[in-house]
Amino acid sequence: MPTKTRSRRPLRTAFLAGGLALALTAVGATAWATDRFLIEHVEISDVSSYEAENSSVDPTGTTVTETGAVDGDTYSDGETSVTVSQVVSGSGDDTLTYYVADVVLSEATRLRSAFAKDQYGENVTETTSGIAEDNDAVFAINGDYYGFRDSGILIRNGVVYRDSPARAGLAFYTDGTVQVYDETTTTADVLVADGVWNTLSFGPALVLDGAAVGGIEDVEVDTNVGNHSIQGEQPRTAVGVIDENHLVFVVVDGRAEGYSRGATLTELAQIMTDLGAQTAYNLDGGGSSTMFFDGEVVNRPSNGGERGTSDILYIAE
Structure with a gap:
């Protein structure tokens, strides 16, 4: 066979x-x-012109001028002032270094937002100092890196750019109030009609009604891999509200042995409450965390230099 x-x-x-x-x-x-x-996916190539044509708010304010020097520098025009200080606590491997900017605004619209390269879209980036210099800023911090994600309500300088609710956001109103809000319960158009000037969409909220928010270490900002970097001891950027038109910004350095280990979200919340913040909100951190003041970057970004970001909050000279 x-x-x-x-x-x-x-x-x-x-x-x-x-x-x-x-x-x-x-x-x-x-x-x-x-x-x-x-x-890069650019949707609006000339944001300055676009906002001039579409914003319903006419921002006004006087020029900020220099009156101080060195650590504890203060810039003031008699109405708007920015005072920046460095704080160092702990020692050795437990050293924590952060920078505090106490800001009093003459008008809420003195605090503005700017996009990298004056363009709106995904993955359009520039350093915080570069965006600040492009906009004649005396003070700036990195924003929420809106261009990394495609969700969240995005209103900047009174103009709606995106209406895709996803998380707890932060809203700055033209009357000087600032509130944490649930994006999924409203729309961008309603917010603008109610007087919202700028929104940020990152988080989590750190402080509400003067008390640190519990459980913030477990909050998920995104469902993508970028979310995981917000846990543990990290470089941080946060904004806090002391009173109407009285804000405090904090940038925590990290990932630098002997200089600054970075802060957990719980530690960041405690820093904000110690500074008197009644409301505080976490912004993009890690290599993005940058504070610009008086023509230079005052902190030490963890990448050994500035990392490009998509947006800043700033006060112009």
């Missing part, structure tokens, strides 16, 4: 086809990730 021989060609063909499918899937995933998180 002749011996039957089983051909392996179909198996090998199937294996090659399966491997090719996996390879194509991997290539597709890489291409998608590159397009989504790396390649």
Whole structure:
């Protein structure tokens, strides 16, 4: 009886086809990730002109001039003032270094937002100091890195850019009040009609009604991998509200042994309450955490230099 021989060609063909499918899937995933998180997608190429045409608010205010020097520098025009100080606590590996900017505004609209390269879109980035210099800022901090995500309500300088509610946001009103709010319970148009000047969409909220928020270490800002970097001891950026038109900004340095270990979200909340904040909100941190004042970056960004970001909050000279 002749011996039957089983051909392996179909198996090998199937294996090659399966491997090719996996390879194509991997290539597709890489291409998608590159397009989504790396390649610039500009939607508005001249934000300054766009805001001039679309904002319903006419920002006014006087020029901020220098009256101080060195640590504890104060810039003031008699109405709007910015005072920056460095705080160092602990020692050795437990050293924590952060910078505090106490800001009193003559009008709420003196605090403005600016986008990298004066463009709106995904993955458009520039250093905090670069954006600040482009806008003649005397003071600036990094914002919420809106261009990394495609969700959240985004209102800047009275203009709606995105209405995709997703999380707890922060709203700055033209009357000087600032509130944490649930994006999913409202719309961008309603917020603007109610007098919202700027919104930030990152979080979590750190302080409410003068008390640190519990459970903030477990809050998820995003469902993507970027969320995980907000946990543990990290460089941080936060904004707090002491009173109407009286704000406090904090940038915590981190990932630098012997200089600053970084802060947990709970520690950041405590810093904000100690400064008198009745409301406080966490912004983009890590390598983005940057404070610009009087023509220079005053902190030490953890990347060894500034990392590009998509937006800043600033006060112009």
